[in-house]
Amino acid sequence: MKVSYDGTKFSGFQAQPKDRTVQVEIERVLTILTKEEITIHASGRTDAGVHARGQVFHFLTNCTIPTDRFAIAMNTRLPEDVMILEAKEMPLDFHARHSAKRKTYRYCIDNGKFPDLFGRHYRLHVPVPLNRERMKQALSYIVGTHDFTSFTSTRSVKPHHVRTIYDAKLIEAGPFIHIEMTGNGFTYNMVRIITGTLIKIGHGKLKPEDMRLILDGCDRSLAGPTALPIGLMLMDVSYE
Amino acid sequence: MKVSYDGTKFSGFQAQPKDRTVQVEIERVLTILTKEEITIHASGRTDAGVHARGQVFHFLTNCTIPTDRFAIAMNTRLPEDVMILEAKEMPLDFHARHSAKRKTYRYCIDNGKFPDLFGRHYRLHVPVPLNRERMKQALSYIVGTHDFTSFTSTRSVKPHHVRTIYDAKLIEAGPFIHIEMTGNGFTYNMVRIITGTLIKIGHGKLKPEDMRLILDGCDRSLAGPTALPIGLMLMDVSYE
CATH class of the missing domain: 3.30.70.660 (Pseudouridine synthase I, catalytic domain, C-terminal subdomain)
Known part of the structure; x- marks a missing residue:
């Protein structure tokens, strides 16, 4: 998935106890939608206050939501400073960080x-x-x-x-x-x-x-x- | 004065009891700086949520702050969603609304x-x-x-x-x-x-x-x- 976020009110991308992070917001919504416990893997973390227009992350799921409906379903549940721009099914060996060129x-x-x-x-x-x-x-x-x-x-x-x-x-x-x-x-x-x-x-x-x-x-x-x-x-x- | 504001968190320009307005924020700062009770007159009101890059207002004052220092002095005291861009001394018959072309x-x-x-x-x-x-x-x-x-x-x-x-x-x-x-x-x-x-x-x-x-x-x-x-x-x- 490709995601855009306004980093102003986030303590960065990566999940941390207590602080508001992009990862936790996304995982919360994915868990609701898929009814699975989802962990996402991003191309890399971004620091507190840093923004993104095209961050990429991947996750594994068995859910059957069509990929072209995923972005809209997630955006209606995400806060206004995070937005999914694209969702795509990838081969199992794809890794948002390791495969990044x-x-x-x-x-x-x-x-x-x-x-x-x-x-x-x-x-x-x-x-x-x-x-x-x-x-x-x-x-x-x-x-x-x-x-x-x-x-x-x-x-x-x-x-x-x-x-x-x-x-x-x-x-x-x-x-x-x-x-x-x-x-x-x-x-x-x-x-x-x-x-x-x-x-x-x-x-x-x-x-x-x-x-x-x-x-x-x-x-x-x-x-x-x-x-x-x-x-x-x-x-x-x-x-x- | 020329002022820019982000209307998102304002109930419009014009002073209203209770609600947060641009006029009240500006008058509060002007009163501190000039030690006079200042009322400002804008080129026109803008509605709640409307933004401005170049709103103009005037006021009368006897204070001696040089006009070229006024903007900076005000901006350090104004909230982050209001910014004075320019200050100019005008003839007494100037009126921000009536003189607007x-x-x-x-x-x-x-x-x-x-x-x-x-x-x-x-x-x-x-x-x-x-x-x-x-x-x-x-x-x-x-x-x-x-x-x-x-x-x-x-x-x-x-x-x-x-x-x-x-x-x-x-x-x-x-x-x-x-x-x-x-x-x-x-x-x-x-x-x-x-x-x-x-x-x-x-x-x-x-x-x-x-x-x-x-x-x-x-x-x-x-x-x-x-x-x-x-x-x-x-x-x-x-x-x-």
Whole structure:
């Protein structure tokens, strides 16, 4: 299933005791509909406050609800900040995380003097002027296969941080700046740390070429701060 | 002052006992800042649930806060769904309502199979396919000076409903349809009734040419329903 959610009022995707999470909302509805105890498996977790337009998850069920009716049946029972966009029956060996080939994330910055009120939960407001050309140049260095340790939270427990970025672009839309990246995977906080570093570069606190030095240094302390979750959106997960 | 607000959690612009209104929020902050009892006068009221990107209001004050500091000082004290965009000192004979020459409203429809989650408070979701060419044709009939009684709430207390529409256009943006109108004024619920009628035309329940007959009939019962406030936005008020 493909799901969109507004992360504003969630403590992230993954089920946690006490906190409101996307996973628990979805499993609750699936259990009602299928009358089975369902556990879902997503392409990856998203942090508290992070949004999704195209998160993907799978689950096993014996229920006979036709897949083309599933989305509507679920949406009538889900809260207004979660919406199923698509349901598809997959081969038994499909796994939302293991089978994922590419993910696309977008980070949205509102660089207007005052933030656009109607996107206030989905964009990071940066009131200082950002030089977009410098940010574009800096962004170009991350394309390719690199060790992204400098752009990974020190809380990461992964064995290594080598990832391949197929595409990274900066899209300008009036006062808004969208930073969009497609890769075979992303390390913990990677998009947010890259964005935090790009903001420093756009603001003139670092040079565009510093991006390359930071990447080569493999040291989290060289990069900029972790940008707030508010502007981050998981756009798409693609499979074979 | 020019103000933007998200109407979702307001019972409209105008002060009312008990209900949360934009006017009361603004006057509360102005009274704190100026230490005077301030009453504001807007270009017009907006109904419960209606949004604004460029509402204009005026007030009289003796306070000495520089106009270029006023917006920031107010925004730090206003709730997150109201934002002052501009402050300007005006001649004493300026009146936000009487001096207004043109207003622009936009009504936003989400015509996707599923609504875009991130604009769910700002667009009306219409899941049935709408024919945009038919809607464009229908919309063209309202340009000019007409008696808009058919597109006016029967609760209107105005002496007449003759208004001039300078421009009316339908803007397509993927699954979204924006209906934008500029006129010298709008009668009670006028944009919402025009939109409700256009939706019936786009859906094939009425013919584009019916728009002209409805207009000429000067009878509210001829037109379509009043579209929900959720999709309506006051975009701009212009003065000499």
